[in-house]
Amino acid sequence: MKKITFQAVLAVILIAIGVILLLETTGIYDTTHLIKYTPTLFVLFGIYAIIKSKLTNILGPLIIILFFGILQLLILNLITTTVIREWWPLIIVAIGLLILINWLQVSKIKGKETDTIDLFTMLGGHETLNTSNNFKGGNITAILGSVNIDLRDAEIKNPPATINCIVILGGAEIKIPEGWEVKNNITPILGAVEDTRLRTEKQTENKKQEITINGIVLLGGLDIKD
Template structure:
């Protein structure tokens, strides 16, 4: 029997659902989950570390700040240290921002992805990828509290349409496509926008090369060339 690996996007969705269930159980009085809520900061620490690793340490600034703040928050929640003592170290945030700027200058800003399918996640930072596969089929892009750009101009789709699912929460994603591609945009915006900014639109020629689906909240998804 073949098993399909759970995508990063699915993992993020499952994580959000679990947090929502814990909060719902607590607010409705079904069970006291206060002891679980005490460890919520650790969840943000894991998210920051995951964002560092999944970006191949290209996205450094936002995740480092998130890990630092969430770690301090967790120590306070566990009564290990006081808020006053933590506040003494606020200049550390300035140091982290400076390091992220310095590291950003020595690392390439755009990374190539040559897989037929990709599964990209960026949290509290940026994501810039250029796909180069000549047998491109699609992928997933998840951005939270940040922005991203996915460049598909160097790809070929032998069996159209390719499908890209985008989830943007408090951030935006730009999908850059070749000029001759016909793109169908089927993204649900909530307090956000999903737009095709290209001069050529779906109704102007036959066939569909790319279908962009997904969801955006307090952010946007834009198709451009």
Template sequence: MQTRRISSQSVLGALVIVIGLALLAETTGYADVSVFWTYVPSLFVLLGLFTLVASGFRNVVGPVIVVAVASAWQLVALEYLTAEEVIQLWPLAIVLFGLSIVLGQYRSRVKTVDGSYVSGLGVFGGSEKRASKLFTGGTLTALFGGASLDLRDTTLEDRPVTIAATAAFGGVDIIVPREWNVTLDVLPIFGGASDDRLRTEHEHDDVDLIVTGFAVFGGVTVKD
């Protein structure tokens, strides 16, 4: 039986709870939490680093952007930088996103020569992919568009396989057999991630598919 790991969503939820408790302490006058607010950005830096490591460095762009933005926010809070200086650097986010796309395309070429590793990219449009009979993993990216991958005809030899999904102002859909056990570990920032499949009577403990990634003003959905 495979052990369950802590998901990025769980860590994000715990972070929201801590911030909520701090707000409650402040509004009720129970404690002075002014120092806590100064270092809140560092909590998001830790969240980004945790997501990066937990994904096995498969999910890169989302956590790196979170770390970069939170680090800049922390430097402004500590008055090492001004907000104006940070705003001038916002194009770096576009650079990081572009690098993630290039990395995904490179990974799809070097990982396999038989088409078992799938890379899908939808930018201001759509990308629809169907995996080959043997599937070893994939990368899906949707930017102001959509990307979908159909895994219903695949066979998994080594479980679990991993898909790294990035949805920015768009959506990623992953179609899998209903009986698969899927672990969804997508970091949502003003976005969402969900498994919309109907439940099956035949469930098992071993994980078949791990979906990591990042959703900002977009969504990652597992469906059947």
């Protein structure tokens, strides 16, 4: 059974919201009673992101939970705009605390040997060093944030390894060993993909080490380095 990834969960949420809105706009079914609970989906996604990251990436998800949680309470009339006007400075305090926590708990994993990756960041940063001797690939998702992965100490036994990358209003950096062959299938949309690797003779020594990078970069950037 395939592992559930951040990209899969986000895709399901977007599809569900799209279907609900489509049923409403086409008049096929009155989904008004469902639309008002849409913010809850993003709250659940934020909770999932925190659990999935094992508390290593909490800034972005907690901001999502905070924003959409307040929005949901307003829609359900559980709080009023008057309450928001009186207590809104607490939102600034909460964001400040989250930034402080994120600074104290730097999202950097050293020497991780997992064969696959599933990195997600929103409104934050994530740095990972992977040292697997059988790297297979995985997923990178950066929304209003940055993901940096260092594969220079990793090896690929069964090439090609495949990384699926989605970058929206953010950035990603992938560092690979000299000599790895890269198949770049990234589609940039108002964004940029740069391969800044140095070309050396070492590229001919390790031809079996191949990696394929798929995905999209929307209003962001992806940099491939060695």
